[in-house]
Amino acid sequence: xxxxxxxxxxxxxxxxxxxxxxxxxxxxxxxxxxxxxxxxxxxxxxxxxxxxxxxxxxxxxxxxxxxxxxxxxxxxxxxxxxxxxxxxxxxxxxxxxxxxxxxxxxxxxxxxxxxxxxxxxxxxxxxxxxxxxxxxxxxxxxxxxxxxxxxxxxxxxxxxxxxxxxxxxxxxxxxxxxxxxxxxxxxxxxxxxxxxxxxxxxxxxxxxxxxxxxxxxxxxxxxxxxxxxxxxxxxxxxxxxxxxxxxxxxxxxxxxxxxxxxxxxxxxxxxxxxxxxxxxxxxxxxxxxxxxxxxxxxxxxxxxxxxxxxxxxxxxxxxxxxxxxxxxxxxxxxxxxxxxxxxxxxxxxxxxxxxxxxxxxxxxxxxxxxxxxxxxxxxxxxxxxxxxxxxxxxxxxxxxxxxxxxxxxxxxxxxxxxxxxxxxxxxxxxxxx
Numbered sequence: 001x002x003x004x005x006x007x008x009x010x011x012x013x014x015x016x017x018x019x020x021x022x023x024x025x026x027x028x029x030x031x032x033x034x035x036x037x038x039x040x041x042x043x044x045x046x047x048x049x050x051x052x053x054x055x056x057x058x059x060x061x062x063x064x065x066x067x068x069x070x071x072x073x074x075x076x077x078x079x080x081x082x083x084x085x086x087x088x089x090x091x092x093x094x095x096x097x098x099x100x101x102x103x104x105x106x107x108x109x110x111x112x113x114x115x116x117x118x119x120x121x122x123x124x125x126x127x128x129x130x131x132x133x134x135x136x137x138x139x140x141x142x143x144x145x146x147x148x149x150x151x152x153x154x155x156x157x158x159x160x161x162x163x164x165x166x167x168x169x170x171x172x173x174x175x176x177x178x179x180x181x182x183x184x185x186x187x188x189x190x191x192x193x194x195x196x197x198x199x200x201x202x203x204x205x206x207x208x209x210x211x212x213x214x215x216x217x218x219x220x221x222x223x224x225x226x227x228x229x230x231x232x233x234x235x236x237x238x239x240x241x242x243x244x245x246x247x248x249x250x251x252x253x254x255x256x257x258x259x260x261x262x263x264x265x266x267x268x269x270x271x272x273x274x275x276x277x278x279x280x281x282x283x284x285x286x287x288x289x290x291x292x293x294x295x296x297x298x299x300x301x302x303x304x305x306x307x308x309x310x311x312x313x314x315x316x317x318x319x320x321x322x323x324x325x326x327x328x329x330x331x332x333x334x335x336x337x338x339x340x341x342x343x344x345x346x347x348x349x350x351x352x353x354x355x356x357x358x359x360x361x362x363x364x365x366x367x368x369x370x371x372x373x374x375x376x377x378x379x380x381x382x383x384x385x386x387x388x389x390x391x392x393x394x395x396x397x398x399x400x401x402x403x404x405x406x407x408x409x410x411x412x413x414x415x416x417x418x419x420x421x422x423x424x425x426x427x428x429x430x431x432x433x
Contacts, residue, residue, distance in 0.1 A: 001031050001348050004154055004164035006142075006177060008037035008134045010064075010117075010325050011311025012170030013124035015332035016132055017077045022336040023343065030129075034162065036154070038138045063202070063232060063241045064120060065217060066113040068417045070326035073333045076422065081127040088123060089115030090231035092215045097401060099394055100222030102274035106401030110417070112217060114230045114241060116202070120325075142167065142180050144305035145349075152306045166339075166352050167307045170328075173294055175313035181303065191294040193251045194318060194378055198291040199266060200243030203284050207237050208277065220278065221397065223385040224269045227278055242281040244269065245319075247383045251292045263287040293318055295375065298368050302360045306352055310335060315367040321374030323416065327367055330421050335359050337425040362428050366419065 003019060005012045016033050023031050066089070075082035095108040125134065141155040144167070151163040169177030173191045182189040217230040225246040232239040244266055267282045296316040302309045311328035338358045343351040381389050 001025060001165045002151070002163065003031055003033045003166045003168060004152075004162055005033065005035045005168040005170055006037075006139060006154070007170035007172060007311075007313075008035050008125070009121060009170060009172065009311070009328075010124065011313070011328035011331060012037075012168070013121065013128065014073070014077070014329045015168055015170060015310055015335060017081075017124065017127060018332040018336035019339070020129055020132065021077055022333075022340045024340070025343070033132045035128075035132065035134045036137055036139060036156075037134055038136065063114055063230075064117045064325045065230075065322060066115065066120075067322065067326050068111050069323075069419055070329045071113065073326075073329040073421065076333070078127050081123060085115065085120060085123050086113060087235070088119050088233065089113040090215065090234050092217055092230060094216045096216045096218045097397055098218065098220045098275065100220055100270075100273045102220070105221070105394060105398045107216070108401050108404060110414070114217060114232065116232055116241075139176065142177055142307070144180065144307045146305070165306060165348055168335075169303075169307065169309045169313045170311050171313050173296060173312045173316040175309060177307060178296070178299075178309055178313050181307060181309070182299070188297055188299055191296050191316060194293045194295065194375075195247060195249060195382075196245055196293040196378065197248045197252060198243055198245050198293060198319070199262060199287045199289070200241065201285070201287070202232055203240050203242060203281060204238055205240050205280055205284060207231055207240060211277070212237055218275075218277075220273060220275055221393065222270070222273060223387075223390045224383055227270050227273065227275075227281075229277060229281060240277075240281065242285070245293070248292075251294075252290050254290055254292075257290050259287050259289075262290060293378070295371060298364075298371070301357075302364070303356045304353070306349070306356075308335065308356045308359065315364070315371060317367070317371040318374040318378045320377035321370045323370050323374075326417075327370070330419070331359075331363065333421040334363055334425055337422065338362070338429070341425065341429045358428060358432075362424060370416065 005016055012035055016035055019031050019033060025031065071082060074085055092112040092114060094110060097105040099105060138157040139154055140157050143153040145152045151165055152167040153161055153163055154167065155161045169175050171177055179189045215231060217228065219226060219228045225244055227244050229240055229242040232241045246269060263285055266285055266287060270278055270282060294316065295318050296314065299314065302314045310331040312324065315327065317324055335355065339351065339355040342354040346354060380393065385393065
């Protein structure tokens with residue numbers, strides 16, 4: 001069975017690892033996997049380090065925060081990979097929420113792992129089996145399977161093409177495969193802009209001792225925007241990740257942005273905020289990218305005809321959910337386990353179709369709920385806020401944190417991070433017998 005994965009990011013690489021771990025054909029042969037990415041091998045970016053062209057992209061963003069459910073998937077896929085990822089990040093025990101005046105609003109206790117996104121991608125790439133390669137070719141057209149005996153066809157810019165029994169679209173929030181699957185409905189094919197942008201990066205600067213003693217992700221909320229920061233690697237106490245969210249009615253064209261102006265606006269937004277670490281960040285900041293915050297609307301399916309969407313291509317959600325990367329890992333594990341289960345009872349084409357349908361049935365309710373919760377948090381009054389709105393937002397955030405803290409004692413768990421793909425797939429397959 002041939003699998004072609006479009007995209008060598010978090011969802012594409014983790015799906016490849018999961019397919020290789022769980023899926024075995026009747027003759028006990030491993031699935032044949034090819035991963036295609038259009039990354040520019042000459043773009044070294046400015047975040048992290050690696051020997052692989054696939055992670056040399058500043059467009060990947062500076063960092064990501066993984067939650068316990070993501071780390072559980074990684075440990076199940078490959079314990080050595082999980083250990084490497086953990087030691088490459090900055091383990092934290094909670095979120096800290098503050099006002100622009102540096103007044104504590106509350107703490108949200110949860111194990112977190114901020115990590116450089118390029119380094120995380122590199123860890124995944126290095127864990128791939130030797131015969132699973134990342135190939136750099138630009139895809140110009142995809143033809144889903146037209147019949148039970150046919151394969152999907154991927155056409156490349158150089159005139160070549162490749163057939164696939166299963167085509168996995170791990171091609172991000174602007175997924176070309178999603179556009180192909182929903183070509184008759186642009187409302188579903190297109191991602192939606194939230195009216196918010198993010199900027200940030202990684203700075204070389206010593207971390208204060210009080211922060212090293214209390215590792216957390218800090219969010220400061222103010223009338224003009226949100227500023228956050230955290231460490232990037234526990235082995236180096238001199239790297240700080242920072243980020244700032246701000247309202248922007250029009251989605252910026254990243255090819256035409258004046259980054260000097262964006263850096264100037266960053267300093268103007270937060271110049272009078274009280275946290276001294278924010279002032280240190282502002283003095284060293286040199287913005288070189290802008291990230292418009294978008295999401296993918298709820299889709300009626302994630303694939304058919306031998307094609308399936310995973311990760312952001314299927315359900316990109318706003319940063320407030322805190323689960324984007326974690327859900328990408330859950331997707332890969334769930335899809336592979338379901339495929340393994342259905343291939344035991346069906347031929348290749350039927351097993352793939354059953355797995356694609358089951359994957360959506362099992363997963364879409366969970367991720368759509370997270371997305372809705374994240375969007376609700378993002379739907380704040382447009383900034384700048386007046387003093388009354390600012391106080392109202394502070395009171396609401398403080399109350400939300402306290403309610404979540406009390407709920408964790410009452411319900412003895414967190415359904416978001418406690419979800420276990422292996423157990424959920426087992427129950428799903430058992431119910432179908």
